Amino acid sequence: MKILVCIKQVPDMESKFKLNPEGLWYSDANLAWRMNEYDEYAVEQAVQLKEQLGDAEICVLAIGPDRVKEMMKKALAMGADRGVHIKDEEPWRMDCFGIASLIAAYARDKDFGLVFTGMQSQDRGSAQVGTLVGEMLELPVLSTLVEFSFEGGRVSGKRELEGGVRARVSAQSPAVVTCQLGLNTPRYPTLPNIMKAKKKEIQTLVSSELGVQPGRVEMVRVAFPEKRKGGMLIQGDISQMTSQLMTVLKDKFSII
Amino acid sequence: MKALLVAEYRENQVRECTYELLSFAERLGAAPVMFIVGDADALPAFEGPLYLAEASTCGEFSPSVHKALLLEVIAREQPDYVVFSHSSYGWDLAPRVALATGAGQISEILDLHEEGFVVPLCNSKLRSTLKASGPLSVLTLQSGAFAAAEPQGSPQVMALDVPAGTDPLRFEGLEEAEKSEVDLSKAEIIVSAGRGIGKKDNIEMIANLAKAMGGEFGASRPVVDAGWAEHSRQVGSTGQSVAPKLYVACGISGAVQHLMGMKKSDFVIAINSDAEAPIAEVADVMVVADLKEFVPALLSCLQG
Known part of the structure; x- marks a missing residue:
């Protein structure tokens, strides 16, 4: 079976973000980049499926400038x-x-017999792309899975609903699966596998040749959230900080 | 202007988030028309037109069938907006409807103003304002971002027929959440652990702090996913919504989903090494410190 995994490169979310000159997105200067966390679960699930099936080929796909190839090497x-x-x-x-x-x-x-994606990206967080891909390809989409199994050509899984409730769903492959956090435990690449990965092929295509469609949503601007005023900042020496916080706890909550 | 509101139904009940759609329509200044795949005996309390398909025949979760029903209602009503909750039901169905209608979709809306809809970006460290290009917009609302309207009135029901065709996706039933050892929604003091605690062993430190303060300990989603705490301790839109007198967030960056779950807290203390973390937006007191040094020091003061 041929398996496709769609992955995205995102900035480390702990980064100190700046806006780009147009004010429509974050500036991509001086950021540490990594694989979207949800997509790590997608890669892991595909690799586990290949281990189960034996005869399978996993293709990872990413869109972006040359730097995304670093993340692809991890996959x-x-x-x-x-x-x-x-x-x-x-x-x-x-x-x-x-x-x-x-x-x-x-x-x-x-x-492709199965397409795996993360259920959303950490930067945009729209939770749309995986489902859209499935609808465009006219394949069933099993979204937000926290459990996955594959038997006799049929995908079964559990969707995560609100409040810890899960819904059991299944569909015949080919199908699209979008992965929620906690679906599995993504592995760390071992050194021998990192060396082997260097020899694996990465084919490059150009977006304009595949056909970029006009968008349906316009970006107006990006801004920092408004800071709520009046918050008290405690920083500095540990013993000073604890005594300042103890005062707050004593005055406001009579704790102690 | 007209807004088609996609109500939610699960296990014989209208879900609470349905009423948030109504207050959003009011903010938009759009006339609400509602749609639900539910039950004639458990209708949303809403004064207005409601399209009803029966869950018993159309399936409680059946994306292709629900999409076909919605497309029929959209063709009849010609709304300007189709509005979902940003929930496991809404984020699954909305892109399907957007693609089929050619609409632009804007997800996880927190707010709106004249120029467009405000959504979080980069784990809510930034805010993006977006608008759809065409005449129809498909929207999903972050749960808790718009106050729920008071349920009142009874709708004028228009019944929908079961559409032809079967769903390639089979819904095989629900599994209840595991019985929890704690009910955080009633706790007056909650001390929560986030990814910033670093490792599982440090949960005990947070639990001890909670105990010393006379409260319960909670956790953010990454901590639960990592298996460091059980699901009943998870605070946020996929866990529990809490409303304590005091909420202490330890090593929690403040993803929108978490903030929505704890925003009813009266007083928030955040302890984080990153002064710029989004949790600072909602913190009454922001302690900028290394948890592994600060929490033990605070504990010895409390116990001293």
Whole structure:
């Protein structure tokens, strides 16, 4: 079976963000980049499925500038077999529909038995792309899975609902699965696998050649959240900090 | 202007988030029309038109069937907005409807103003304002971002027929949440652990702090996912909503989903090494410190 895993490179969320000159997105200067956390679960699930099936090939796909290939190497070191890099210098200009259209344009007619994506990205967090890809390819979509199994060509899983409730769902493959946090335990690549990954192929395509669709959502601006005023800041020496906080606890809550 | 509101139904009940859609429609200044796949005996308390399909025949969770029903209502009503909750039901169904109608979709809306809809970016460290390009917008609302309208009145019901065709996705039933050892929604003091505690062993330190302060300990989603705390201790939109007198957030950055779960807290103390963490937005007291040094020091003061 051929398996596609769609992964995205995002900044480390602990970064100190700055706005880009147009004020429409964050500036990508001086950021540490990593694989979207949800997508790590997608890669891991695909690798576990390959271990189960034996006969399978995992292709990882990412959209972005050349730097996304660093993240793709991590997916290859986790166990994916080959990469497809859709080169686009400013993928943030595309909305979810545009991104999903590019993925669908690549995946159509490639006969993937399963497509894995994260259920959302850590930067945009729209939770749209995986489901859109499935609808574009006219495949069933099992979204927000926290459990996954594959038997006799059928995908079964549990969707995470609110309040800890889970819904059991299933569909015949080919299908699209979007992965929620906690689905599995993503592995750390081992050194020998990191070395092996260097030899795996990453094919580069160009977004404009696949056909970039006009977007359906316009960006007006990006801004920092308004700071709530009046918050008290405690910092400095440990013993001073504890005594300041103890005063607050004593005055407000008569704790102690 | 007209807003088609997609109400939610689970296990014989209208879900609470349905009423948040109504107050959002009012903010928009749009006339509400509601849609639900539910039960004629458990209708939303709402004074207005309601399209009803029966969950017993259309399935409680059946994305293709619910999409077909919604497309029929959209064709009849020609709304300007189709509004969902940003929930496991809403974020699954909304993109399907957006694609089928050619609408732009804006997810996880926190607020709106004249220029567009405000959504979080980068774990809510930034805010992005967006608007749809075409005549129809598909929207999902962050739970808790808009106060629920008071349930009142009874709707004018228009029944929908079961659409033709079957869903390739089979819904096989629900599994209840595990019985919890604690009910955080009633706690007056909660001390919560976030990813910033670093490792599982440090949970005990947070639990001890909670105990010393006379409260319960809670956790953020990453801590629960890592298996460091059980799900009943999770605070946030996929865990519990809490309303304590005092909420102490230890090593919690403040993702929107977490903030929505604890925003009813009267007083918030955040302890974090990053003064810029989004939790600072809602903190009454922000302690900028290394937890592993600060919490033991605070504990010895409390116990001293």
